[in-house]
Amino acid sequence: MTKRFRRILVANRGEIAVRVLRGARALGYETVAVYSDADRHSLHVREAHRAVRIGPPPAAESYLSIPRLLDAAKGAEADAVHPGYGFLSERAEFARAVVDAGLTFIGPDPSSIEAMGNKSAAKARMIEAGVPCIPGYQGADASDASLLDAATSIGFPIMVKAAAGGGGRGMRLVHDASSLAESLRAARSEAESAFGSGELLLEKAIVGARHVEIQVFGDRHGHVVHLGERDCSIQRRNQKVVEEAPSPAVDEPLRAAMGAAAVRAAKAVNYVGAGTVEFLLDRDGRFYFLEMNTRLQVEHPVTELVYGVDLVAWQLLIARGEPLPLDQDAILARRRGHAIEVRLCTEDPAKGYLPQTGTVLRWRAPEGEGVRVDTHLETGAVIGPFYDSMQAKIVAHATDRTGARDRLLRALADTTLFGVATNRDFLARIVGSEPFAEGRAATDFLGQHPEMTAAAVPAVHAALAAVVIVVDDGLRLTEGRELEAASLLGWQSTLPMATALTLGCQGQDTALTLTPLGPESYRVTVRDAAPVEVHAVRADGSSLRYAVGAVQKVARYAWHGDALWLDAEGVTETYADRTYRPAEAAAPGADGIVRAHMDGKIVRVGIAPGDEVEKGHVLVVVEAMKLELEFAAPIAGTVHEVNVRAGDQVATGQVLVRLGSATATATATATAQKES
Structure with missing residues (x-):
């Protein structure tokens, strides 16, 4: 029976809300966005015909x-709900509530979500359906004692996983028994926060495996098909970083076998709509069921580009009760070329992928043939601590993998996001690496290549920062015309005069000398590195065309107060002119003051005033962008003040804890005793 609906509410935010809203509008549907107070000015709100506030x-x-979501649907007179991904998209109770309210849920039936929503129950069902599964423990007794016993029987290394969710939340890799108890505690806490359930299961860790998933689709006429595989092996914190289709590790016989297993898995739960069956592929070509995501995936664009389909359009078609538009043979015959996607996140890979918040000073998305960008970003957007750190997906498609990789590298170089630190350069290092180029990257890739997370800033980058500072100062006088003598610092009619500069970058001060060589040329020496001669060709207040040697290039930049954001030579960094500032007396935290280095919510306080702590002892745990981050004692000493408690919202720079060093405390005690 065919259902009719005309107005769709998208129960989500960010880039997926924009993606679904635009897709639904293109097909003639009216659309409704929902938003929290933090998102009232967001792009997805303006993309919809109607928008409804749903809370703080x-x-x-x-x-x-x-x-609140159902009230929004009722108030906006929507008759269908698309959940996007994340949030409530895999909650059976939400799908059931939507259906019970007389609305169409654009996704699988509640019973299918329920069947696959709990990993323990899903694994038992897959074993019954003949789908290969990883050895492990998913028993009804998920107490710490039972899990400790089961881990000993399975053997290490072990994966601890949240039974009620995915996306890397509540997941820990445990190498030996000594660290299992703490891993169970941390995984439970994270799972309860993310999914409302602390139930865990154990699986044997398959080291060096590939993460390969199959896109499946089912309709209400008994048809289930797959649209090939995606390789999602490169991950950080068990969350995907790079995805591609097809997988470089899968040949045609293996593709057929994995596709058939995925279809069996979907049929075992009478699956309708878009879903993904995820597998681990070991080095010997054996594959094992990992989980089924009962929703559209973040990485669905690579499948759309390779198979020439619109999966959101398919979702709407199936939700109306229509049959699948293509059968299995027709789908496989459409496969063309290769697509690679990276997730642009506001996080600092060099600092443990620490989430970053702030206001976007400038956003520039890459363009060009074979390049697709899904995002909600725009200049002026505010990146807060409440939601996921992923802000955009940058995708490249070409006739082969090498072409897709080349286009993606070019697209990343053409991507600019100033105001909030991102993982853009980290992504470029991964995609540009030899292991990735050769298709050899497995799930342990980042662990095997720590150099990917932190690359040294080249001396030429700091030299360009110095030139931008000087040129931009002169630009305020020349108003964007060809660079004139007003931009020259230290220029004399006799000999050029070297000028000393000090630039702050990555928490360190760097000494430079800058010597004008002519109306538009400078020699810059960074520390003890060889001098760099930079010829400034033209500046316009946001970009500088320059030449180092005979090659002209473009650097993009923006100012935020006295902070200079500079994108050049494949690196984005921030600099501050510290030439006339006094040197800092000590490293951050040496004074015993522990401050929040991002906005977030306090989820656990592990100390109280008067406690004695060692350096490295965890004091406070903060949740930001769905991650739990530990704040440790920078020194050994006594806890003097605890200024927060669980549930508090904190801002960047806020003092959380004050410690007194053991030496200072001992001195104070001795003085007090002497005076008494």
Whole structure:
């Protein structure tokens, strides 16, 4: 029976909300966005025909509130709901509430979500359906004692996983028994925060495996098909970083076998709509069921580009009760070329992927043939601590893998996001690496290549920062015309005069000398490195065309107060002119003051005033962008003040804890005793 609906509410935010809203509008549907107070000015709100406020910024009070979402649908007179991904997209109770309200849920049936929503139950069902599964423990007794016993029987290394969710939340790799108890505690805490359930299961860790998933689609006429595989092996914190289709590790016989297993898995739960069956592929070509995601995936664009389909359009078609538009043979015959996607996140890979917040000073998306960008970013957007750190997906498609990789590298170089630190350069290092180029990257790739997370800033980058500072100062006088003598620092009619500069970058000060060589040329010496001669060709207040040697290039930049954001030579960094500032007396934290280095919510406080702590002892745990981050004692000493408690919202720079060093405390005690 065919259902009719005309107005669709998208129960999500960010890039996926923009993607679904635009797709639905293109097909003639009216659309409704929902937003929290943090998102009232967001792009997805303006993309919809109607928009409804659903609450304050915390997701639990807005995007995770089923009553508020249903009230929004009723108030906007929507007759269908698309959940996007994340948030409530894999909650059976949400799908059931939507259906019970007389609305169409654009996704699988609640029973299918329920069947696959709990990993323990899903694994048992897959074993019964003949789908290969990883050895492990998913028993009803998930107490710490039972899991400790089971781990000993399975053997290490072990994967601890949240039974009720995915996306890397509540997941830990444990190498030996000594660290299992703490891993179970941390995984439970994270799982309870992310999914509302602390239930865990164990699986034997397959080291050096590939993560390969199969896109499946089912309709209400008994048809289930697959649209090939995606390789999602490169991950950080068990979350995907790079995805591609097809997988360089899968040949035609293996593709057929994995596709058939995925279809069996979907049929075992009477699956309808878009879903993904995820497998681990070991070095010997054996594959094992990992989980089934009962929703559209973040990485669905690579499948769309390779198979020439619109999966959101398919979702709407199936939700109306129509049959699948293509059968299995027709789908496989459409496969063309190769696509690679990277996730642009506001995080600092060099600092443990620490989430970053702030206001976007400038956003520039790459363009060109074979390049696709899914995002909600725009200049002026505010990146807060309440939601995921992923802000955009940058995708490249070409006739072969080498062409797709080349286009993606070019697209990354053409991507600019100033105002908030991102992983753009990290992504470029991965895609540009030899192991990735050869298709050899497995799930342990980042562990095997720590150099990917932190690359030294080349001396020429700091030299360009110095030139930009000087040129931009002169540009305020020349108003963007060809560079004139006003931009020259230290220029004399006799000999050029070297000028000393000090630039702050990555928490360190760097000494430079800058010597004008002519109306538009400078020699810059960075520390003890060889001098760099930079010829400034033209500047316009946001970009500098320059030449080092005979090659002209373009650097993009923006100012935020006295901070210079500079994108050049494949690196984005921030600099501050510290030439006339006094040197800092000590490293951050040496004074015993522990500050929040991002906005977030306090989820655990592990100390109290008067406690004695060692350096490295975890004091406070903060949740930001769905991650739990530990704040450790920078020194050994006594806890003097604890200024926060669980549930508090904190801002960047806020003092969390004050410690007194053991030496200072001992001195103070001795003085007090002497005076008494």
